[in-house]
Amino acid sequence: MTLTDRPDDGDNGAVPGWYGVDPNKTDLKPNPHAHYKHLRQVQPVNLTPVGDWRLSNYVDIQKLFKHSHSGMRDMEGLIPGETREQTNASKFMLRMDPPDHGRLRSLVSKAFTPKSLNTLRPMVETVVAAELDSVSPRGTMDLVSDLALTVPAASMCAMLGVPFEDRHKLTDLVSLVTYRLAKQAYPHLQEQSEAAIIELAQYMLVLIEERRTTPTNDILGQLVMAEEAGDRLSNDELLQQSIGLLVAGLETTIGLIANGMVCFSRYPEEFEKLAADPTLALSAVEECLRFEPSVPITLRILWEDTEFGGVTIPANANVYALLIGANRDPLHFTEPDRFDIHRSEAKHCSFGGGIHFCLGSHLARMNAEIAFQQMARRFTAIEIDESSIQWAPSLFRIPGSIAARFQRRR
Numbered sequence: 337m338t339l340t341d342r343p344d345d346g347d348n349g350a351v352p353g354w355y356g357v358d359p360n361k362t363d364l365k366p367n368p369h370a371h372y373k374h375l376r377q378v379q380p381v382n383l384t385p386v387g388d389w390r391l392s393n394y395v396d397i398q399k400l401f402k403h404s405h406s407g408m409r410d411m412e413g414l415i416p417g418e419t420r421e422q423t424n425a426s427k428f429m430l431r432m433d434p435p436d437h438g439r440l441r442s443l444v445s446k447a448f449t450p451k452s453l454n455t456l457r458p459m460v461e462t463v464v465a466a467e468l469d470s471v472s473p474r475g476t477m478d479l480v481s482d483l484a485l486t487v488p489a490a491s492m493c494a495m496l497g498v499p500f501e502d503r504h505k506l507t508d509l510v511s512l513v514t515y516r517l518a519k520q521a522y523p524h525l526q527e528q529s530e531a532a533i534i535e536l537a538q539y540m541l542v543l544i545e546e547r548r549t550t551p552t553n554d555i556l557g558q559l560v561m562a563e564e565a566g567d568r569l570s571n572d573e574l575l576q577q578s579i580g581l582l583v584a585g586l587e588t589t590i591g592l593i594a595n596g597m598v599c600f601s602r603y604p605e606e607f608e609k610l611a612a613d614p615t616l617a618l619s620a621v622e623e624c625l626r627f628e629p630s631v632p633i634t635l636r637i638l639w640e641d642t643e644f645g646g647v648t649i650p651a652n653a654n655v656y657a658l659l660i661g662a663n664r665d666p667l668h669f670t671e672p673d674r675f676d677i678h679r680s681e682a683k684h685c686s687f688g689g690g691i692h693f694c695l696g697s698h699l700a701r702m703n704a705e706i707a708f709q710q711m712a713r714r715f716t717a718i719e720i721d722e723s724s725i726q727w728a729p730s731l732f733r734i735p736g737s738i739a740a741r742f743q744r745r746r
């Protein structure tokens with residue numbers, strides 16, 4: 337199907353089709369928004385040719401997250417595409433339903449309190465300052481390797497108690513491990529990816545064992561000691577939560593910072609507003625999350641027939657929430673295609689919602705706040721040739737490299 341196809345009149349308008357958003361045929365990374373806009377206009381409750389459903393409207397996505405009987409596993413307790421054995425071995429909270437999900441999340445969330453995160457702030461500020469000092473005389477930088485990657489790598493190392501000098505090894509391994517989430521898309525990387533998960537697990541296990549004998553204050557140490565009603569995480573659960581956190585937290589935040597800097601180069605007047613008033617950094621982060629999200633979709637499986645926008649989706653259907661589409665829903669956001677760091681009217685969907693709402697949202701915000709503030713304080717006139725951006729082969733929407741020119745602010 338092409339962008340101009342429209343659905344025929346059929347039951348509830350749900351005539352199966354990709355309507356311009358076929359992930360196997362269209363490269364949705366460089367210019368996704370026209371495609372998602374078209375889909376929302378022609379079939380906001382979309383039945384795909386493979387039988388999955390996709391929602392584009394903000395209101396439908398909020399209903400899916402907060403007011404539907406649904407979960408991460410099907411009505412038999414299986415994760416889509418996995419065998420019973422694989423599903424049973426899967427213990428990361430994002431793949432669990434209640435009551436196991438609540439137990440794992442509450443043990444882990446103790447480590448994500450504002451108090452724990454605030455202890456990281458000075459270290460992240462120092463790392464960003466050092467990195468920007470070193471590129472400053474050059475007038476050019478790679479916004480990914482010189483900024484976007486450095487920030488979450490430093491904070492994740494500190495959180496998990498990974499020695500700082502191992503941060504490049506850690507990010508390389510995590511990047512390879514992430515390909516396991518997209519086996520069909522990257523078959524040639526699966527062997528390397530499987531080797532990476534074994535190496536990463538062995539590495540993390542050493543850190544876990546050290547903390548069982550000598551408690552530490554880092555977040556991995558807190559996780560090892562976390563206890564609720566006499567309940568502790570097993571080694572396997574700890575490994576899956578810590579590796580899951582790395583996968584959930586590293587690339588997504590790289591994407592937030594890199595995509596955000598692309599927005600600032602596209603809208604220099606907004607960058608100047610941030611330079612003039614650094615307290616705008618947090619609302620700027622929210623606008624970057626809305627405007628160019630690094631995680632475009634998330635999934636739920638319905639546990640009963642549920643109506644969305646006049647269309648009834650049957651129980652056991654896979655329903656994808658198109659977060660990237662909902663973030664530009666004109667019924668929810670005034671002038672959704674305008675980038676405005678003062679925008680405070682409504683919340684975006686980029687961290688998902690309901691019981692699985694992103695646990696690392698405050699950490700991601702803090703990292704991006706520091707990165708944007710320091711960039712705006714030092715530099716001006718960020719220039720990027722967007723056609724030269726290299727997109728990383730990732731499930732998420734993450735540039736692998738962005739060559740930028742800048743001037744030092746006087």
Ligand code: HEM
Nearest residue numbers: 429430584585588589592634687688689692694695696700
């Ligand atoms: C810009 C950065 C980030 C984005 C865009 C993002 C986005 C998301 C999304 C869309 C979900 C799924 C929510 C749902 O289906 O309702 C999620 C879940 C999650 N994220 Fe993030 N995330 C980011 C950073 C982080 C960081 C830094 C961490 C931690 C280090 C993290 C940890 C998690 C965890 C643990 C979950 C699962 C929560 C649960 O199942 O209860 N994320 N995130």
